[in-house]
Amino acid sequence: MHTTPKTPSHLSEPCSEWLDACIASLGMGSVEEGSLTEHLGSCPACAAAHGRYRNQVAQLAGLPRLSVPYQLEESLGFALTPGGRQDRVLAALTASPRLEAPDALRHQLVETLAGDFADEEALPAPAALDGLVEQSLRDLAAERSTVRVTGSGLQSTRPTQAAPPTGRQLRSITAVAAAALLIIATNQWMSAPEASYSFTVVRGNDAGPLQPHQLAMLAAVTGRQCSSLGEGAQ
Amino acid sequence: MSQPLTDDPDLALVRACQAQESVCLEGAFRELYEAYKDRVYNTCYRITGSATDAMDAAQETFATAFRRIDGFRFESRFSSWIYRVAVNASIDLRRRSASRPWVSLDRLRSPLNEGTPMDPEDERVESPGGAASRRELEGDIQEAITRLSPKMKAITVLRYMEGLSYEEISESLEISLGTVKSRLSRAHGALDRELTPVLDRHLLN
Known part of the structure; x- marks a missing residue:
């Protein structure tokens, strides 16, 4: 915990009756009054303090003005979309041309994703949401992901580690299947005119092939027929 | 303060926001956002010390402004009000960040490195x-x-x-x-x- 250092003894403090005037003379547009100027000429303590304060204010005012990241507008746009969080997730999904699915299963996907977001929390732009959908699919065989979406991207909820993580690592909590599901995209995302997903399941969980509801979820999101090919096959 | 201020430079723009049915960042609210985004973001950044938290605080500021603008009665200047919201959002966020047991991946970088990229002109x-x-x-x-x-x-x-x-x-x-x-x-x-x-x-x- 930081302890504020005591004022070093060699740093003079201004006379208490002149302190307000000293400070009021600092900052943009301030003008030093004649009486203060006269006092500073005759009081070394006030002159020294005033000089230090003036220097400090110049350094503060000289800090660069930062450019607003473009993501602010994007995330704000989503945050301001009317309706509850599920409506907003649905709106974001609808806006993406890649995701086509029967309503019932889209609703299931929306529920799954919306549960990850707190009320009125920022939602990522469609491109990032696609990544989140893909990650959600990866989590079908594992626990449910807990990802907090901030205005500037994804944020891990893992406890502080001694070594920094090497990449995004998402912790999941709901078990759908015991083993990891390995999905390989067989098409490039942007190459096909319709830019649709296509996944080939190459490995099921240790307990057996993917369950029907899992295959249905994949089919709903991908718009393709999905089947479990079993371990090692492609 | 009982009398609404009439010399607020943002009077017309705020009234336009109140009159308009904004559903998103558009129209008069977009103008208000453009007018204040730099000031709000910089205030949030300097108070939180983190670009990630500044984004969250700035978003919360504008979301609050959007939700409450209909009830704004010019008992203070609009600029004072939005600064107040920004300061409170930043302080609250900073307090929550400090108590979190986990760390944002963005915090692993120095706050200053998240700012404006180095301009080759400087070199x-x-x-x-x-x-x-x-x-x-x-x-x-x-x-x-x-x-x-x-x-x-x-x-x-x-x-x-x-x-x-x-x-x-x-x-x-x-x-x-x-x-x-x-x-x-x-x-x-x-x-x-x-x-x-x-x-x-x-x-x-």
Whole structure:
């Protein structure tokens, strides 16, 4: 915990009756009054303090003005979309041309994703949401992901580690299947005119092939027929 | 304050927002956003000390403004009000960040590195060593600001980085002019203790 250092003894403090005037003379547009100027000429303590304060204010005012990241507008746009969080997730999904699915299963996907977001929390732009959908699919065989979406991207909820993580690592909590599901995209995302997903399941969980509801979820999101090919096959 | 202010420079724009059915960042609200986004973001950044938290705080500020603008009655200037929302959002976020057991991946980077990328133009007038040294100084100053208490941070940022007058600070923070003066006095004491070693280290005193 930081302890504020005591004022070093060699740093003079201004006379208490002149302190307000000293400070009021600092900052943009301030003008030093004649009486203060006269006092500073005759009081070394006030002159020294005033000089230090003036220097400090110049350094503060000289800090660069930062450019607003473009993501602010994007995330704000989503945050301001009317309706509850599920409506907003649905709106974001609808806006993406890649995701086509029967309503019932889209609703299931929306529920799954919306549960990850707190009320009125920022939602990522469609491109990032696609990544989140893909990650959600990866989590079908594992626990449910807990990802907090901030205005500037994804944020891990893992406890502080001694070594920094090497990449995004998402912790999941709901078990759908015991083993990891390995999905390989067989098409490039942007190459096909319709830019649709296509996944080939190459490995099921240790307990057996993917369950029907899992295959249905994949089919709903991908718009393709999905089947479990079993371990090692492609 | 019972009488609404009529000399608020944002009067027309706020009234336009109130009259319009905005569903998103469009129309009059978009204009308001464009007018204030830099000020809000910079205020949030300097108080939170983190680009990630600044984004969240700025988003919360504008979302609050959007939700509450219909009820804004010009009992203070709009600019004072939005600064107040930004300061409160930043302080709250900073408090929540400090108590989180986990760390944002963005926090692993230095706050200053998240800011404006280095402009190649700088390299032509300043040596690489000079630019690096200046960035280090800026980082140290930001660290010193971050160590101030929330009240000291707020008043320092509003006065010396956003250029607000005493009256504007009084309106934004909802404190009397006397409290503005006394708080600024205390802030200078704290800044003296925090910044003097920093500036000494950089041979700027």
